Amino acid sequence: MTTVCTAEQMRTAERAFFDAHPGADLMAVAAHAVATTAVTMLLGDEPLEESAEWIAQQRVLVMAGRGNNGADGLFAAAELCRDGWVVDVCPVLGSLHEAGAGAAQEAGCGEVSPVDALDRHYDLAIDAVLGIGGRPSIPDSLARLDEALAGADTPVLAVDLPSGLSADSGEVVRCVHARTTVTFASRKWCHLARPAAACCGRVILADIGVAVPDADQVASVTDLADLWPVPGPASDKYSRGVVGCDTGSSQYPGAGVLGVLGALRSGAGMVRCVGPDAVRQHVMDRTPSVVCAAGRVQAWVVGSGWGDDAGNAARLDRRLADGVPVVVDADALAVLPRRIPEGCLLTPHAGELARMLGIDRAEVEADRRGSCLAGARMFGATVLLKGSIQWVATPDQQISAALPGPAWTAQAGSGDTLAGVCGTLLAAGLSARDAGLAGAGLQALAAILSPGPWSPDQLADRFPEVIGRLVAPGPVGAVEREFSA
Numbered sequence: 001m002t003t004v005c006t007a008e009q010m011r012t013a014e015r016a017f018f019d020a021h022p023g024a025d026l027m028a029v030a031a032h033a034v035a036t037t038a039v040t041m042l043l044g045d046e047p048l049e050e051s052a053e054w055i056a057q058q059r060v061l062v063m064a065g066r067g068n069n070g071a072d073g074l075f076a077a078a079e080l081c082r083d084g085w086v087v088d089v090c091p092v093l094g095s096l097h098e099a100g101a102g103a104a105q106e107a108g109c110g111e112v113s114p115v116d117a118l119d120r121h122y123d124l125a126i127d128a129v130l131g132i133g134g135r136p137s138i139p140d141s142l143a144r145l146d147e148a149l150a151g152a153d154t155p156v157l158a159v160d161l162p163s164g165l166s167a168d169s170g171e172v173v174r175c176v177h178a179r180t181t182v183t184f185a186s187r188k189w190c191h192l193a194r195p196a197a198a199c200c201g202r203v204i205l206a207d208i209g210v211a212v213p214d215a216d217q218v219a220s221v222t223d224l225a226d227l228w229p230v231p232g233p234a235s236d237k238y239s240r241g242v243v244g245c246d247t248g249s250s251q252y253p254g255a256g257v258l259g260v261l262g263a264l265r266s267g268a269g270m271v272r273c274v275g276p277d278a279v280r281q282h283v284m285d286r287t288p289s290v291v292c293a294a295g296r297v298q299a300w301v302v303g304s305g306w307g308d309d310a311g312n313a314a315r316l317d318r319r320l321a322d323g324v325p326v327v328v329d330a331d332a333l334a335v336l337p338r339r340i341p342e343g344c345l346l347t348p349h350a351g352e353l354a355r356m357l358g359i360d361r362a363e364v365e366a367d368r369r370g371s372c373l374a375g376a377r378m379f380g381a382t383v384l385l386k387g388s389i390q391w392v393a394t395p396d397q398q399i400s401a402a403l404p405g406p407a408w409t410a411q412a413g414s415g416d417t418l419a420g421v422c423g424t425l426l427a428a429g430l431s432a433r434d435a436g437l438a439g440a441g442l443q444a445l446a447a448i449l450s451p452g453p454w455s456p457d458q459l460a461d462r463f464p465e466v467i468g469r470l471v472a473p474g475p476v477g478a479v480e481r482e483f484s485a
C-alpha cells in the first residue's frame with residue numbers, strides 16, 4: 001500500500017512535529033533531499049563523469065516561488081552551488097523567500113529572469129515555484145519556461161509537486177511537467193490521481209522525519225500483482241472459482257453480457273449465466289465457454305441491468321440465501337435488506353450510495369470517503385464506491401482506495417464489467433475488500449495501459465494481457481517499473 005495525504009493532513013503533521021521538536025530545521029532536510037535527487041538526475045547513468053571539472057560545466061536552473069516551496073528550492077540551490085554545480089535562481093513570482101534567497105546568493109548562485117532563462121541552456125531545471133500551498137494553474141511566464149524546457153529535453157525535478165497542480169486532486173488546469181518529483185513524508189493525491197499523476201513523472205518519497213498518522217492507504221500496482229489469483233498445477237475450473245452471473249434483463253441484456261465478459265476475461269474457472277433468456281442468447285453468441293445452466297457457484301454477481309422490476313427484491317434474496325459471497329451492483333442496491341452478509345461486496349456509484357444512505361448525491365460527493373464508510377457501517381458489508389477515487393470500506397471501518405485510473409472508464413457499462421471482475425475475485429477466495437481493491441485496480445490499470453475511448457467490452461478483452469503482464473514472474477519492483485514506464 002502507498003500512503004497518501006491531503007495538504008491539510010500534511011500541515012497538521014508538520015505542526016505536531018514542531019510541537020515535539022521545537023526549532024527543528026525541516027526545510028534543511030527537505031532541501032537536502034531535493035539536492036540529492038538533483039545530483040542523481042544530473043549524473044544519470046555515468047557516475048564516472050563525476051569530476052570537479054565536469055560538475056563545473058553542468059548548469060542548473062532553480063525556478064522559485066515566494067513561499068516555503070520556493071525556499072526548499074533555494075536552499076537546495078545553495079547546496080548544489082557549494083558542491084560545484086553552476087546554478088541560476090529564477091524568481092518566477094516576483095519576490096523570493098528571504099532566508100532562502102540569502103543562502104543561494106551567499107553560496108554563489110546567479111539570478112536570471114524568466115524571460116532570459118528561455119535563451120539559456122540548462123542540464124536540469126528544478127521547479128520550486130508552488131507546492132502544497134499552490135492554487136491550480138501557473139502564470140504565463142512559467143508556462144513558457146515549462147514549454148521551452150520540454151522543447152530542449154531538459155529534465156525537470158519538481159519539489160513536492162509540479163507547480164500548478166492542486167495537492168488534493170487529480171485535476172490539471174495548467175502545470176509544470178516533471179520527469180521526477182521529490183515529495184516529503186507522504187505522497188499527495190495529485191501524485192496518484194489522474195491526469196495529474198502523469199505530470200509528476202517518477203515520484204520519490206523522501207523521509208524528513210515527519211509522520212502523517214491519518215494518511216490514507218492506496219493500493220499500488222505491486223499490491224494488485226500480489227492479490228491477483230494465479231492458477232497452480234493443482235488448479236481446476238472449480239478450484240479457480242465458478243462465478244454465477246444473475247444479471248441483465250430483457251430490457252437491458254447488454255449489462256448481462258458485460259458482467260459475464262468481466263468475469264471471464266479476469267480469470268474465472270467457469271462462468272454460469274442464469275439471467276433471462278434474452279441475456280443468455282447474447283452471452284452465448286459472444287462467449288461460448290459460458291455455461292447457461294444452474295449449478296453450484298462460489299460467488300454471485302447480481303443487480304447490473306435488472307431495471308426497475310417488482311421482482312428485484314426476491315431475485316436478490318434468492319442469491320443472498322445461497323450462502324456464498326455476492327457482488328451486489330446497480331438495481332439490486334435499491335432493494336437491499338437491512339443487513340447484508342459480511343462477505344458480500346456492494347458496488348455503488350455516488351448516486352446509488354446516496355439512495356442507500358437516504359441522503360443527497362451532493363452530500364456523498366462532498367465526502368466520498370466518509371460516505372463509503374457510512375455505507376459499510378449501515379449495511380454491515382464491504383462497499384466499493386466507484387468514481388475517480390474508488391474507496392473500499394469494510395464493516396469494521398477500515399478504508400483504503402484502489403489504484404486510480406483515468407476517466408476513460410467513466411462510461412455506461414464499465415460498472416457492469418467491474419462487477420463481473422469482482423465476482424471472479426470473490427469466487428477465487430479473495431475477501432470482499434481485496435476483491436474490490438483488485439477489481440477496481442485492474443480496470444484502472446487496463447485504462448492506463450490502453451488510454452482512449454475503448455468501450456467496456458473492448459477494455460475487458462484487454463484484461464487477459466494486462467493480468468498476464470501483471471503476474472509475470474520477476475523481481476519485486478519490476479512490476480511497478482514496467483507499469484510506471
Ligand SMILES: NC(=O)C1=CN([C@@H]2O[C@H](COP(=O)(O)OP(=O)(O)OC[C@H]3O[C@@H](n4cnc5c(N)ncnc54)[C@H](OP(=O)(O)O)[C@@H]3O)[C@@H](O)[C@H]2O)[C@@H](O)CC1
Pocket residue numbers: 010011013014026027030065066067068069070072093129130131132133134135136137138139159160161184208210
Ligand atoms: N508542510 C510541511 O510539512 C513541509 C513543507 N515544506 C515545503 O513547503 C511547501 C509549502 O509551502 P507554503 O505553504 O509556503 O506554500 P507554497 O506551495 O510555497 O505556495 C504559497 C505561495 O504561492 C503563492 N501562490 C499560490 N498559488 C499561486 C498561483 N497559482 N499563482 C501564483 N502564486 C501562487 C502564494 O501567494 P498568495 O498569492 O497567496 O499571496 C504563496 O506565496 C511544501 O510544498 C514543501 O515544498 C517542506 O519544507 C517540508 C515540510
Ligand SMILES: Nc1ncnc2c1ncn2[C@@H]1O[C@H](COP(=O)(O)OP(=O)(O)O)[C@@H](O)[C@H]1O
Pocket residue numbers: 330348349386387388389390405406407408409410411412413414415416417418440443
Ligand atoms: N472520473 C472517473 N475516473 C475514473 N473512473 C471512473 C470515473 N467515473 C467513473 N469511473 C468508473 O466508471 C465505472 C462506472 O460505473 P457505473 O456508473 O456503475 O456504470 P454502469 O452502471 O453504466 O456500468 C466504474 O467502474 C468507475 O470505476
